[in-house]
Amino acid sequence: MGESPEYRNALKASLAVLTLGVGGLAVKADSYHSHPPPEKVYAQAFADPVLLPEFPFPTITIPELPAVTVTLPAETTTTTVSSPPSPATEAQPLPITDSAPPAEAAPQSAPDDGPTANEKAYLDCIGYYESTSDPTRVDDSGRHFGKYQFLQSTWDAFVVKIGRDDLKGAYIPDVDEATQDYVALMFLRAGNRSQWSTDPNCSHLLHGED
Secondary structure, eight states: OOOOHHHHHHHHHHHHHHHHHTTSOOOOOOOGGGOOOHHHHHHHHHHSOOOOOOOOOOOOOOOOOOOOOOOOOOOOOOOOOOOOOOOOOOOOOOOOOSOOOOOOOOOOOOOTTOSOHHHHHHHHHHHHHHHTTOTTOBOTTSOEETTTTEEHHHHHHHHHHTTOGGGTTOOGGGSOHHHHHHHHHHHHHTTOGGGSTTHHHHGGGGGTOO
């Protein structure tokens, strides 16, 4: 069967459309002279697989960034070692001792054996010059009493000092002679001999002089 010019033109147009439609892809078909009628060409074109070209996928190379070294300044830690606060200085208590504070010197007591020889000689001399050794003597003024001619006020104050409160206020001429001798001895040892006006006459006896 002969092909008319119209058939050949239609076939060429179809092939051109197919070629342009698939972007230059080859469509599987028979040669120009052996093609079937157009309807068969269309059916055959859509039945055959269309081979799409393999497009290479672009490889994107990310450049390797140089490693960045970040150097942080070293933290300087200053350790302040402070010495512990000195304990407050406390007042130290005074040491406690068993010794009691010195007491006021008490008047010396007469020894058990009485005055020494020098003391006795001295007091005998004073008694003689003051009252001719009379324990009941009262002088003419009425102010001095006894063997050693004490003022009453002097007697009262001194007997309290030597712990003989029982003699305070006693009328001296009524006090026995031994007690008057004892008070006079304590008065002498207390350093009061200058109160006797007759002391210059008797003081040498305290040194053992005749």
